[in-house]
Amino acid sequence: MTDTTWPYLDVHQSRTHDPTPYEYKLAATLEEVFTKDGHELTDVVRGLNSRQVHAPDGTPWTEESFRTEIHRLGA
Amino acid sequence: MPLSRQATVEHIYATGLRNQWHPVVPSSFVAPGAMRKVTALGEPWLLFRRSDGTLAMLADRCPHRSAPLSLGIHLGDRVACWYHGVEVATDGTVSAVPGLPGCNLEGRKLVTSLPVREVGGAILAYFGDEQHPEPAELTLPEPLTDPGTDAFLCYAEWNVPWRYAVENLLDPMHGAFLHHESHSMYDGDTTAKFRIRETDRGYFFEKTDQRGVNFDWVELCRTGVDWVDLEIPYPLSAGPGGPFGIVGMVCPVDERRCGVFFWRYRRVRGWQRDTWRFLYRTLIEQRHWDVLEQDRAMLEALPADADQQENLYQHDLGVVRLRRLFRAGAESQSVTS
Ligand code: FES
Ligand SMILES: [Fe+2]
DSSP states (O other): OOSTTOSOOOSOSSOSSOOOHHHHHHHHHHHHHHHHTOSSHHHHHHHHHHTTOOOTTSOOOOHHHHHHHHHHHHO | OOSOTTOOHHHHHHHOOSSEEEEEEEGGGSOTTOEEEEEETTEEEEEEEOTTSOEEEEESSOTTTOOOGGGSEEOSSEEEOTTTOOEEETTSBEEEOTTSTTOTTTTOBOSOEEOEEEETTEEEEEEOOTTOOSOOOOOOOHHHHOTTOEEEEEEEEESSOHHHHHHHHTOGGGHHHHTSSSSSSSOSOSOOOEEEEEETTEEEEEESSOOSSSSOEEEEEESSBEEEEEEEOOOGGGOSSOOEEEEEEEEEOSSSOEEEEEEEEEOOOHHHHHHHHHHIIIIIHHHHHHHHHHHHHHHHHSOTTGGGSOOOOGGGHHHHHHHHHHHHHHHHHOTTO
């Protein structure tokens, strides 16, 4: 109710939760894929699968499963 | 009305221009059914939200004997002052004087109530003086309204005069030096020539010899609220979607403090949008924050009289133009002029 909290300096303002180890791993691998393999959806699916970074259920990614999962994570 | 009569040129220049909109705080700072005390343009204010989400902004000063209304009690659609219970509605009207029913304060609009809008997760308010109580026309930044553009707001509070924070944005050349150690501004030439290009809403300040490599251009936009638009390339690791942009606004809090609003935006849709948002939350937001901290560290270290003893060169034309605009605005709004 007062502004005694000055200054507000919060690194993370967009998160709804701390990322899980799975999320960190996926994010870091995506950055590597984008840097080395390309920016197309086919590059992403191939790049993640070739690095053995799979969906939470352990199955290799398809374009459809990646779209669904990244929408859950990034909506 | 607190934004008032003794407003000298110096006071306005130091605490923010009147008769326009300014950002105040993020919307999330005032939950439904809550109140929050804030300072803006050198004055105390009360943000008051009804449980249905409707927001009001009142001068934080009871019309009876000036106790802060922010110490009072939220009564749903009005606030009761803690001191003697006077009740003030969200439009600033005294709705009840419980100690003396029928008192002639009742029904009178004695508290300033500012027009407010919520935009991209931020509260904007119109700060008019006595001659200009009606809100100025407000045109919102397109990156915040375009459905093909996705934005995250970053808000931070700096112990920096508001103008220094705006000037920093009209000074793209600092990107290649101050932010050389960063994820997005490590590249490009460290020498440049700049030009000013007028637009119908402000001006561009841009490099003539490099585009799309570092922080190479910025546009000042005066559309009822002052904001800047700028663009910075992402490294390949950020995936598809091209550069990210920033819509920047600054809240003049008081003579020494400001609140900065940076919407990081990107033109992305579908899986590309989802991927950027995921990477932003997980990894990129921290890197953006580290860059912003470089700005804060530098600006908070500037002496209070930083703009009194300078030796400017060609790269500072954007700042010079900015000061001229703000100075002229303060002069035209001052009652002593
Ligand atoms: S000062 Fe607010 S009721 Fe008296
Ligand atoms: Fe900067």
